[in-house]
Every structure is written in C-alpha cells, then in structure tokens.
Amino acid sequence: xxxxxxxxxxxxxxxxxxxxxxxxxxxxxxxxxxxxxxxxxxxxxxxxxxxxxxxxxxxxxxxxxxxxxxxxxxxxxxxxxxxxxxxxxxxxxxxxxxxxxxxxxxxxxxxxxxxxxxxxxxxxxxxxxxxxxxxxxxxxxxxxxxxxxxxxxxxxxxxxxxxxxxxxxxxxxxxxxxxxxxxxxxxxxxxxxxxxxxxxxxxxxxxxxxxxxxxxxxxxxxxxxxxxxxxxxxxxxxxxxxxxxxxxxxxxxxxxxxxxxxxxxxxxxxxxxxxxxx
Amino acid sequence: xxxxxxxxxxxxxxxxxxxxxxxxxxxxxxxxxxxxxxxxxxxxxxxxxxxxxxxxxxxxxxxxxxxxxxxxxxxxxxxxxxxxxxxxxxxxxxxxxxxxxxxxxxxxxxxxxxxxxxxxxxxxxxxxxxxxxxxxxxxxxxxxxxxxxxxxxxxxxxxxxxxxxxxxxxxxxxxxxxxxxxxxxxxxxxxxxxxxxxxxxxxxxxxxxxxxxxxxxxxxxxxxxxxxxxxxxxxxxxxxxxxxxxxxxxxxxxxxxxxxxxxxxxxxxxxxxxxxxxxxxxxxxxxxxxxxxxxxxxxxxxxxxxxxxxxxxxxxxxxxxxxxxxxxxxxxxxxxxxxxxxxxxxxxxxxxxxxxxx
Numbered sequence: 001x002x003x004x005x006x007x008x009x010x011x012x013x014x015x016x017x018x019x020x021x022x023x024x025x026x027x028x029x030x031x032x033x034x035x036x037x038x039x040x041x042x043x044x045x046x047x048x049x050x051x052x053x054x055x056x057x058x059x060x061x062x063x064x065x066x067x068x069x070x071x072x073x074x075x076x077x078x079x080x081x082x083x084x085x086x087x088x089x090x091x092x093x094x095x096x097x098x099x100x101x102x103x104x105x106x107x108x109x110x111x112x113x114x115x116x117x118x119x120x121x122x123x124x125x126x127x128x129x130x131x132x133x134x135x136x137x138x139x140x141x142x143x144x145x146x147x148x149x150x151x152x153x154x155x156x157x158x159x160x161x162x163x164x165x166x167x168x169x170x171x172x173x174x175x176x177x178x179x180x181x182x183x184x185x186x187x188x189x190x191x192x193x194x195x196x197x198x199x200x201x202x203x204x205x206x207x208x209x210x211x212x213x214x215x216x217x218x219x220x221x222x223x224x225x226x227x228x229x230x231x232x233x234x235x236x237x238x239x240x241x242x243x244x245x246x247x248x249x250x251x252x253x254x255x256x257x258x259x260x261x262x263x264x265x266x267x268x269x270x271x272x273x274x275x276x277x278x
Numbered sequence: 279x280x281x282x283x284x285x286x287x288x289x290x291x292x293x294x295x296x297x298x299x300x301x302x303x304x305x306x307x308x309x310x311x312x313x314x315x316x317x318x319x320x321x322x323x324x325x326x327x328x329x330x331x332x333x334x335x336x337x338x339x340x341x342x343x344x345x346x347x348x349x350x351x352x353x354x355x356x357x358x359x360x361x362x363x364x365x366x367x368x369x370x371x372x373x374x375x376x377x378x379x380x381x382x383x384x385x386x387x388x389x390x391x392x393x394x395x396x397x398x399x400x401x402x403x404x405x406x407x408x409x410x411x412x413x414x415x416x417x418x419x420x421x422x423x424x425x426x427x428x429x430x431x432x433x434x435x436x437x438x439x440x441x442x443x444x445x446x447x448x449x450x451x452x453x454x455x456x457x458x459x460x461x462x463x464x465x466x467x468x469x470x471x472x473x474x475x476x477x478x479x480x481x482x483x484x485x486x487x488x489x490x491x492x493x494x495x496x497x498x499x500x501x502x503x504x505x506x507x508x509x510x511x512x513x514x515x516x517x518x519x520x521x522x523x524x525x526x527x528x529x530x531x532x533x534x535x536x537x538x539x540x541x542x543x544x545x546x547x548x549x550x551x552x553x554x555x556x557x558x559x560x561x562x563x564x565x566x567x568x569x570x571x572x573x574x575x576x577x578x579x580x581x582x583x584x585x586x587x588x589x590x591x592x593x594x595x596x597x598x599x600x601x602x603x604x605x606x607x608x609x610x611x612x613x614x615x616x617x618x619x620x621x622x623x624x625x626x627x628x629x630x631x632x633x634x635x636x
Contacts, residue, residue: 178387
C-alpha cells in the first residue's frame, strides 16, 4: 500500500506520454533504421567491406562529408555575422532580410538546385563572370559546396539568433567599463557566451548538408569519383537493384552522422555546464 | 590602503553640473547638480523613475547627457568613454561573465589592459588573490558564477570592479536582488570595506534604510531632480521638501489651511505656528513619535483611540481625529496607558508645514 502512494507523482500522465513517445519514435525512426541494418546482414562481412572500400564509395563519402564540413564552417562564420547584423542594428529592410534567411528552409530543394545551376552555369549571371576568371562552379565540387552553403545557412542563424537576443547588454557594458576594447569585448565576452548555440547551429548545418540530395544533384555534375555525393550513389545502386549495396553505404553515413552529432552534443554539454542557459 | 592600490592615492572628487537627459519627451534628469568630495560614500536615494540610475550611468560613461558637465578632480570626464574613465561599476544584476571562472572574472580588467601597462601572469595572479581575499571569497576562485549565491556574486562583481584600481566606485542597487538577511550583512560589509579602501563611491538605492545606514551623505531624488542633499541625520530630521518628508521615515500627513500665520485643520484653528509659510492650502507633516499624547483638551488636536498595538519599546495607536475624517497612527511610549475608546489630546512636538502645491 505504502508503495503505491509513494509512486504517485505530482505530474500525472507519465505512463501515457512515455508510451506514446516510445511508440512514435519506434514507428517513425527506430524500426526503419533497424530495417536498414537488417538489410545489410544479407551481405557477408567480406562483401560489405568490398563495397565500402571501393574507390567510388570512398570518394562519394569523402565528397559528402568533406564538403559538408567545409560548408558548415563557412555557414558558422557568415551566419554569425548575419545574426549580429540582424539582432544588433536597426536598418531599413531588416525584417525582409530576416525573412529571406528562411527561404532555404521553405524552398523545395529541387527548385533551389535548378536556380543555383542556372545562376552558376557557364552562361549564368554569376557563372559567366566567374568563367572569365577561370573559375568553374556548376558541375564541379565547388557547385556542391555552394549548394550546401545555401541550404545550411538558416540553421546557424536561427539557433544563434535567440541566444544573442537574450544576451544581456550589461555584460558588454561591464566589459567596456573594465577597459576592454570593442574587439576584446567581442572575442573574450560575446562569442564565448554564444559557443553552445554556435556548436548546435554548426552541427545542424553539417548534418543537413551531408544528407542533402535535391539541391546538390542538379549543380554537381555527378561525375563518379569527382562530384558524386554519397546520397546520389545510394540512389544509383537502388536503380541498379543492388539494394544491399545501397544500404551498406547508408549504414556508413548513418553511423558517421550519429558519431558526429554525438561528439558535438558532448562538446555542447561541456560548454553548457559552464554557461548554464539562464 | 592595505596594498590594494599600487599607484598611490586614487581618491577623486566628482562634480556634476546641470545635467539634462531626455528619453523622448520624458526628462530623466532635469538639471542636476552634485558634488562628491574625495573618499566620500554617497547614496542616491529615490523612487523608481527618479533618474538616479541614469545619473550613475552618466557618471560612469555608459550613458551620455543631453546637456551639462561631469568632471573628476576638475578634469572633463565627458571627453572620455567608459573604458578610459577608470570607474568601477557594479551592476544591479552583477553582469558577471558566465563562461569565466570567478578568478577570470576578476582578472578580466587586468588582462584587457594595453600591453604597455599590463601586468605579467604572476602579477595578475597576485592581484586577483588580493582582491578575492578582500571580499573574503578566495576559496571560490575556480567556480563559475552560476555556482554562487546572490551575495557571493555581488562581492565578486565588486572585486572585479576594484581590480582596475578605479578612481571612483559606482554601485547600482547593490543589494537590490538579495534577500533581507544577506542585505543587512552586506551593508555593514560595504561600509567597512569603504573605510578600508576609501575610494570615492556612489551607490543607488530605493531603500531609505539602506541609504541612511551606509552613506556619509544622502542625495534624495524625485522626477529627475535633486530634492535634498544632506547627512542621514539631516534628511531625516530636517527634510527640505514635502517629498523628502514623506519619502524618508514614516510621517503623519494632514491637509491644513494656512491663513495669516495660523494653521487650520477642518475649519478649526490649531495651536501651532505656521513658521512664516504663505497663506493657502498646505500639508502638515509630523513623525509618529513626535506626536505627544495627553489628556483630552491638552493639545492642538483631539481624537478617539480606535485601536492599540504594542511591539518592542513602543505602542502604536490608531486615532480618529475629531472634526475631520482623518485617521492617524501615532507611536507612544509603553508607560503611557492607552486603550481603545480613550479621548486623547495630541500635540506635535516637532512638525513641518509645506505648501500643498507640490
């Protein structure tokens, strides 16, 4: 008897919500992922290894992860600058710029891909002047890089923005009254306070770029070993009915993505322990 | 000086002349003059919206006045930004750097100094240690601000402000966010700290008890103007305006009519002098304990006791004045016998009358 009263919670509904959460996550995420792993079991370890160590697979993975990482870095820097301008200054059209940031979220990725391709094609508005400089963007890895920057930018802006808005102006005043220059205030006080949000934004932009398919394939050129991203290789294998091959690549992408997100999560928790979100 | 100031005497006199600051149509400061002698501990006291924090921020260089002058030892302070004024500022909510340890917070002002005068790492460590010892929190050096109590954060904020050897120390509601017990402790601590380091200091408060207990002099402000500057005893005993009288200490306020030197309450002449006040509607201010209680007919006022409570050395009686609707509370000594229903005579021992136009 005493046990049942002891178990009574001040917040009822735990059983129901927990049950729904587990069921939902299982149906939507866990079961499909388990299916993915099961499918790869059709392959022997040797076959699995052969698929992964083939030159084409390795190159596709390298292109996807390498370019996604570089694009996320660019987004981290540029996103922070954009957030700073949007939050700290009042200028005509600020709300419009603020809305423009969301366009990569809202635009169908194929539309974005076609738009970027025609813009950067050799006769496009930006492609033509760049071609004169000898820089070729469309149908090269550079094109992939640009598409990945395009789809990643809102992630950094939207995660850092609320944190910067909440950052107390008194902190900057305190730094100024202690004699810190503006540069010192930005690099010693403001940016370190934003680190958890910056890391989250970076991780989200990176994860999105790794998995991006629609906007990339139009501009990429899709040359095996040169400008072929891993998601495209999966689609190619599927169209060849080599399902096990496709899932093997998918599993590697999944594990790698998971490891990266997990690592960023750890860094974030470490940072948050020091800077509790108020 | 306890080795806290390395560069000799940093005490500075502050002078503020005719400062005006507007936020849109609202005049936050409307012609303020103020002088603080060096080594003084001054309180800016007033209700919220009286402009006291704005004045403090202007002195610190965090806000700029629309008109007027600020000088430190005769030197124009407005020619310099906040960072060049060498002013220690303690914020109401401390504004500690959350991503830095207590040690790094205190060291911040030393680390950002120009290379030419910056101390080396050993010098910085020694100085931070001194400051943490001064605020008695050296054992918290490796903690983060989120791990400290409110009172500890307050003292770290103070140590951080003192690290740059400020010529002036400014504190905005230094005890505002703390609970009552910690407030009392910190008040005494701040006063003794000021005695020790003796840097010219100004603090802002809306708590009169705090101002009267801690400061050498109190500046009472209302609606962007200074109402009175004086010692704590002065502003309590000789309030210069009706506002000061009602804001500091508890007062009995009665609406009276002054006519040719006599004072009337509800048509009845009171046996007190108008002290040269011009005729017209006025207000009579008396401290509760300055109202002498006697037998019926013995004083300028008369009333019926409605209710008596005793606490500590006094008893507080609620008296309904006859010939009017006023009900007042008076403090009488315990040895005076009072009970509900008594008719008593009341004579103000000390009182002030101010014209009611304000």
